[in-house]
Amino acid sequence: MIAYLPTIYPDELVYSWFCRYYVHTGCFSHKMALQELYCKKSDYLSKEFIGNLNKEAMEQIDKIYSLDKLVLDHTMFPQYARFIPLAEKKEALYRLAHDSCDAHHLFPVLPRNDGEQYLRYCPLCVKEDRKTYGEVYWHRKHQIRNMRICTKHKCRLMESSVPAKSEQSFTFCPAESYTYDGEAVFENDSLAIQYMEYLVSVFESVMDFESDIPISSILYDGMSRTKYLKPSGRSRYTKMLAEDINKFYENMGVCSIVSVYQIQKILLRSLSEFFAICQIAFFLGMKPEELTAPSLTAEQIKQEQDSHYMRNTAPVDWDLLDRETAPVLEKFAKAVYDGTANENGRPERVSEKLVYREMNLLGHQLENMPRCKAIFEKYTESYPETWARKIIWAYRKLEEEGKPFYWTDIRKISGVKKKNLLEIVPYLKEHADADMDERIKELIEF
Ligand SMILES: [Zn+2]
Structure with a gap:
């Protein structure tokens, strides 16, 4: 149970907010505070994103700030996901906010260079934050890759001793204890300032979830x-x-x-x-x-x-490619959907990424292939719907084995997390008969 959450500051990293939570509540140990927020013992604090929150923490936080908004305004999402294709961008936002997915599965996070290894801060912002808020916090803008100036104060950013990589951190490092309001070194290269302002302006602009x-x-x-x-x-x-x-x-x-x-x-x-x-x-x-x-x-x-194709003799005949690919795609998508494509027989979600990889297409090319696009759309479903189908599949499989079984058995072979159950319920009756729907709900206690 989270006792009390402080107000999140403008452009503050969620990580920084959790650090202040730790300080303000006077938790005795990092371990205790981590347990209140996260699911497992092995969960580390995510520096750039939110991390694997437990269900209670997620619900409590969602009451104060919407999780989507937290991802958009208080994590590094607008940097990493800004230019990925629309479908992947939407999926990434959903999975970071509601599925606690590891960001590394959603978009590339390149290795860090020298100068990007530690969390950075501006000595003048430190002074200002202390004056305005009574405490210092980690600013998102200062952590943008390639950023080395505070565009507000036109001075160089300082490197703290706190590693920027999420994997290394099980401890809270509040900015208050790891930053100094030392002498500021002002930047006089006007081109560098312009470039850094450019980065900030792209980073801060509203993300487009419409056009692709x-x-x-x-x-x-x-x-x-x-x-x-x-x-x-x-x-x-x-x-x-x-x-x-x-x-x-x-x-x-x-x-x-x-x-x-x-x-x-x-x-x-x-x-x-x-x-x-x-x-x-x-x-x-x-x-x-x-x-x-x-x-x-x-x-x-x-x-x-x-x-892209002009160099290789003739341009692509999209219509022909579409007609030839459609039956292959239909077979592939169906097998993924019903599980026959998988070694363990478990149904899976037909994602856009999977289709592109299998069909050897470059980004957005499905747009030129209406038949294939229609097949993909036929199999498209939300995560909760896939989870529901996995649960039903697991239930049937266990029933066939004829031995008594429990919810934990279903969870193990379906791979569906407990915290996602609430979202699954409406989809159960779409894929199972009323009788089985009731029995499953009884088993998962809904
Ligand atoms: Zn500053």
Whole structure:
């Protein structure tokens, strides 16, 4: 049971908030406070996200702040998920807020460079926070990859001794005990300040959960106004772009500069790294809004997409590919859905990611294949619905074995967590007959 939760401050990391909770409640030990918040003994404190909260903590927190809003406004989600495809972005938000999913399964989290290993702070913000709030907290903005200035005070950020990696932490390190209001070193490189302000402005802008414009198309559009794209639109001068970007940033003191390999991957839609995309876009002279609220037409997106294939003789015949792929996809999706594709026979969710991987498609290409898209949509379902089907499958399997069984047996073979049960109930009757629906509910005590 959480005794009392302090108010969360603007731009404060959830981790920082939990640290203050620990201090304010006067918990005797880290272990005790961890137990009040998390599920298992092995759960570590997540620095950049929320972590594996237990059901009670989740409910209590959700009463004060919506969990979606916490993820959006108080974790590093707007950095890591900003440029991933729409379907993955929605899934990531849901799973971070409601399923306590490990962020590493949802989007790439690149290894840290020197200068990004520890939580950072601004000595002047420390002074200000103490004056305004009576205590110091860890700011989200200061932790953005590649960030080395406090854009509010135009001074260099300091590195604390608290590792930024979540995996290493079982202890609360409140900013109050790990920061100093020492001498501020002001930045006088105006270009560096502009770049850092650019990062903050992209990071802080509202995230778009409506349109699905690939970042490769947005950058292609930006490049079309420069010498890095041939007027025909067919060739990108990636190597020249990478060399010029390197020269542009090399004296700025940033801890990493996007490589030619990373640029290629971004333009081919297989990398969505925040700092790298911002570096390219800022260099190309693109406005932050072009990244965060793009206004490309379907024609412009298609143009970029087609440009990938022009080098290999004929353009792709999407209609033919769609017709040929549809029966294969139908078979595959059905087998995943009903479990015949799995070694243990357990039904699984047909996710967009899985379909793209199996069909060997690049991001967004399903849009060009209406038959395949319809098949995918036919099998699309929410997580609670998949969980319900897994539970029913497990129930039937155990019933067939003919021995007495309990809820824990169902949980073990279905892999569904206890805290998710409430969401499953409405879907049970859709996939089981009334009789079985009742028996399952009785067993899981609903
Ligand atoms: Zn500051």
